Amino acid sequence: MKILLVDDSGTMRAIQKRCLFKLGVAEDDVVEADNGQTGLAEFEKGGFDIVLTDWNMPVMDGLTMLKEIRSRNADIPIIMITTESERARVVAAIEAGVSDYLVKPYTADALNAKLEKWVPTSV
């Protein structure tokens, strides 16, 4: 399983990678990007099974990247992991085609449960 992980914070990418590795994802199967534009460029190289993305990032934000990815791929799971928790923002993400949503801050258990839902344990 190949995963695209997009967040401008290296700290948050490290936390999410730690969880993915515990689920059995190989280090080489996680591709990182620190903004939506770089994330989209990586996505366009192809081969991804899931996208994890932050919302507020420089250059291109996660919602814009999500819309761009959806215009290219209607089916790939896209999980938004963000501080944005207001109803209007969540609705905007749903309307843009997000598959799932996790609000920061999150416990390790909450992150694990969310990723377990989308990453098969038999990776």
Added chain:
Amino acid sequence: MDVSFINHFIESATNVFDTMLGVQITRKSLSLKDSPAPTHEVSAIIGLSGRVTGSVVVSFSTNVALKGAGEMLLTEFDDVNAEVVDAVGELTNMIAGGAKAAMDNMQLSLGLPNVVCGKDHKIFFPGNVKPVSVGFDTPWGEMAIDVGFNEVLEGNLEAVAAQETVGV
């Protein structure tokens, strides 16, 4: 200015430290800040816009910054480096984000965090803003949150939405 908004930042900071770091923090002081000098050595700043314009500054003592980053990254840090700065910025992002969600009526937008380090650095709020300052005790030392903003006049809201320069 109604200063009850500060409670949202206190609640959010408490939640972030508990959820992400597994530690309890305790509010120990509350005041209006007269000096541009932040309380501690590592400051993360996030701009606020929307129905208000201003800033939130989370000021970490060095040990809190090192320990907080260490807890998130499962690493022991001896000095404030790029990784510690990133972790501190992200903690501040989450604190501001949680408070923003509780202040829906203010239609707040948050900037990306900037982090300033150094013992004698100064952070100036807009000229007529006197920020509210909250001090906390943590298991690793002290931290503080300074929040100050001007409320945007109704007639200027459309201009703010269009991201024009507005004199308040």
